[in-house]
Amino acid sequence: MIAVVADSIDVQAVRAAVTDPGHGAVLIFEGVGRDNFDGKGVTALFYEAYAQMAVPVMQQIAAEAQERFGARVAMVHRTGEVAIGEASVVIAVGTPHRAECYEASRYAIDELKKRVPVWKKEIYADGSQWKANATTE
């Protein structure tokens, strides 16, 4: 399951997509709306995606994680307004053993943040700003 959706993400559905009887480990990563950035209060987040490109890039990242770590990966990114505490992205990873599960989960979110054409606007009490990911994050 690789998707860009306009509504809240069904975490259990993402988890179910990596089910495999040969796996001994599953990790679910949720990126959630945080209420601050550099000491400034954030009231909500707004995401926009170039879905026709975002989905193939996410599929590519999932294929890389499969090749490198033997991982089965599902990832869903949300667009539109995301409230504080709600998930903007959910990544489920399943592998035979736990060590590569952690590595694959980290790989998937790091690559998503670098490569997938999704943009985030932070909304403050007194304005808003488009925020790019840090290149070293």
Next chain:
Amino acid sequence: MPSVTVRYFAQLREQRGLDDEVVAFEPGTTVHALYTRLFAHTSVEHLPVSYARNATTVPADEQVEDGDEVVFLPPVGGG
């Protein structure tokens, strides 16, 4: 004259005030030249964009062709 459909996202959509538009071009125009033409003398003139042609990343000197979909990609912020 040949034309491309340009789609705008994030700050470029806001700057342009449009989701997309059809833009005519002279043969030999590159994606970078198109960006410069559309956003010269705006607040996003020097934004470090990358370029997509028909949903695939291309270098700045890639030439556009009639009927292409062109997207300028601002620095991404997903996750």
